[in-house]
Amino acid sequence: MKLSRTQESGTWMILIHAKFHVPLKKRNHKYMKKTTYFLAALLGLSIQIASAQVKKGSVLIKNATVLTITNGTLENSDVLVQDGIIKKVGQNINAPKDVTTIDGTGKYLMPGIIDAHSHLGLDVVNEATAPIVAEVRMKDVVNPFEVGIYRALAGGVTISHAMHGSANVIGGQNATLKHRWGSTDPADIIMQDAPRTIKFALGENPTRVHGRGNGIQPRTRMGVEGILRNGFNEAIQYKKAWDEYNSASSQKNSKALPPVHNERLQILSDILDGKIIIHCHSYRADEIYMLINVARDFGITKLVFQHTNEGFKVAPEIAEYTMGASVFADWWAYKFEVYYSTAYNAAILTENGAITSINSDDAELIRHLYHEAAKTQRYGGMTDDQALSMITINPAKQLGIDEKVGSIEEGKQGDLVLFEGHPLSSYAVPQMTFVDGVKYFDIKEDADDQRLKISPTQMVEEVTISTDHEDRCMQGTESLFETTNSLFLLNQ
Numbered sequence: 001m002k003l004s005r006t007q008e009s010g011t012w013m014i015l016i017h018a019k020f021h022v023p024l025k026k027r028n029h030k031y032m033k034k035t036t037y038f039l040a041a042l043l044g045l046s047i048q049i050a051s052a053q054v055k056k057g058s059v060l061i062k063n064a065t066v067l068t069i070t071n072g073t074l075e076n077s078d079v080l081v082q083d084g085i086i087k088k089v090g091q092n093i094n095a096p097k098d099v100t101t102i103d104g105t106g107k108y109l110m111p112g113i114i115d116a117h118s119h120l121g122l123d124v125v126n127e128a129t130a131p132i133v134a135e136v137r138m139k140d141v142v143n144p145f146e147v148g149i150y151r152a153l154a155g156g157v158t159i160s161h162a163m164h165g166s167a168n169v170i171g172g173q174n175a176t177l178k179h180r181w182g183s184t185d186p187a188d189i190i191m192q193d194a195p196r197t198i199k200f201a202l203g204e205n206p207t208r209v210h211g212r213g214n215g216i217q218p219r220t221r222m223g224v225e226g227i228l229r230n231g232f233n234e235a236i237q238y239k240k241a242w243d244e245y246n247s248a249s250s251q252k253n254s255k256a257l258p259p260v261h262n263e264r265l266q267i268l269s270d271i272l273d274g275k276i277i278i279h280c281h282s283y284r285a286d287e288i289y290m291l292i293n294v295a296r297d298f299g300i301t302k303l304v305f306q307h308t309n310e311g312f313k314v315a316p317e318i319a320e321y322t323m324g325a326s327v328f329a330d331w332w333a334y335k336f337e338v339y340y341s342t343a344y345n346a347a348i349l350t351e352n353g354a355i356t357s358i359n360s361d362d363a364e365l366i367r368h369l370y371h372e373a374a375k376t377q378r379y380g381g382m383t384d385d386q387a388l389s390m391i392t393i394n395p396a397k398q399l400g401i402d403e404k405v406g407s408i409e410e411g412k413q414g415d416l417v418l419f420e421g422h423p424l425s426s427y428a429v430p431q432m433t434f435v436d437g438v439k440y441f442d443i444k445e446d447a448d449d450q451r452l453k454i455s456p457t458q459m460v461e462e463v464t465i466s467t468d469h470e471d472r473c474m475q476g477t478e479s480l481f482e483t484t485n486s487l488f489l490l491n492q
Contacts (some may be wrong), residue, residue, distance in 0.1 A: 054180060054188050056084030057437030060095040061418065064104025069111055069385060069392050070407040079109060081414030084436035089410055107431065108422055110388060111407050112158025112415030115366050116326040116395035117306050117359035119163060121146045121177055121189065125475040126165035128209050131218060131227045134198060134267035136172035138162050142186040145453040148363045150181045153441040155367035156417035156430040159191065161399055166201035166281040166473040167209045169218060169227040173198050174279065176399055181440045182452065195400035198271065200280035202287040204337050209477055225290055232298050235268035277302040277323065277400055281473060283337045285313035292321050304398045309341040315352035323398050324355030329372040346390060347380020357395035361472060374424040387424055
């Protein structure tokens with residue numbers, strides 16, 4: 001018997017390498033029963049080792065104003081987390097033995113903030129070589145050393161959705177990250193129990209990169225739709241070929257040969273089968289409605305729109321046919337297709353019944369998403385619970401993890417943030433942030449320099465106000481835009 005780490009998940013599993021040299025006549029029921037018990041014990045041990053791969057903490061926070069999100073506000077209440085799970089929510093809870101108690105008097109406790117659109121912790125963002133690159137995976141390029149993860153914790157963000165960029169019509173598979181700062185293993189900060197998601201993109205980004213940048217389809221918004229429909233139709237034929245093979249191979253004396261495996265088409269097949277949630281970069285109402293129609297034609301229901309600046313124009317359709325929209329609070333007009341928008345977008349979507357979240361798409365903005373949520377009260381008059389839902393339970397629903405996180409409820413994971421001041425106040429300051437009951441940020445106790453990996457040649461980090469695509473959807477495609485701009489100037 002030996003311990004071995006699986007390449008796919010990064011968890012520890014027990015592999016059994018043993019030969020039982022027992023004569024056949026001695027392999028009686030009693031012996032087989034003992035063997036069964038032995039293997040069951042090994043299986044239980046392997047599960048324990050896998051679950052122990054990441055730290056689970058225990059903490060009791062007392063006398064805080066608890067913003068549960070789903071069950072109202074509880075005054076002077078306590079929250080007990082044991083082994084990473086919220087065990088009790090109420091008043092006069094006593095701390096079990098060896099559980100740290102934190103006095104939350106005068107402070108506000110809310111669920112950890114969730115960013116449904118981020119590129120945090122990724123070494124690369126775009127595989128800009130083809131309109132469809134569904135086979136690439138962001139979890140393979142997660143960088144646990146990126147100090148932005150800690151800075152996000154300082155803003156109360158416990159989970160981010162690390163997405164492929166928007167250079168492709170169908171981009172790569174995303175990774176949902178838990179901000180377990182301090183780990184040096186990428187597998188430890190990936191939320192292994194989160195559903196699979198994938199990035200799509202509409203509009204100018206894929207048409208500029210491929211049509212104008214590389215001279216291939218899509219060059220227009222019509223071409224984007226063509227790529228989508230052709231890709232899914234190919235996936236249907238791929239699924240059909242495998243279904244026919246599986247049926248034939250089950251027959252006696254079958255000589256059927258399996259189709260050649262195609263990872264790209266397999267991923268598209270999984271989308272059609274509802275195994276992967278689409279998160280689609282979008283701005284204009286016409287293209288949003290186009291993708292809704294494409295999804296309906298192919299029976300796809302797991303679809304979330306990202307950015308969605310003109311979502312207010314098609315809010316009822318988004319509410320009826322999709323898992324909602326993740327929007328900017330008030331970013332627009334930074335390019336022509338984003339010119340027509342409104343800061344009332346989130347409120348209009350919400351009032352029409354669409355699940356709505358507010359995202360950052362930015363390594364700096366992620367640090368104050370609670371301020372972004374507060375803007376919905378200025379623009380739309382959202383209630384406290386509605387506003388805070390947009391950075392907690394709503395993005396959790398869009399990522400398919402709402403049964404685990406996104407609200408303070410017994411049985412959910414202990415992702416919490418303790419605020420000085422109400423989170424929707426412009427004066428709010430996060431004090432402590434917990435992931436799975438483990439404190440990863442403490443404004444009073446943490447050292448000033450929290451970097452895990454420090455460049456020996458860089459004494460002080462350079463601070464600049466950037467207008468390029470760093471930490472954004474089009475990171476790594478600047479050269480293609482330069483080519484496009486040069487061609488544009490030559491044609492004047």
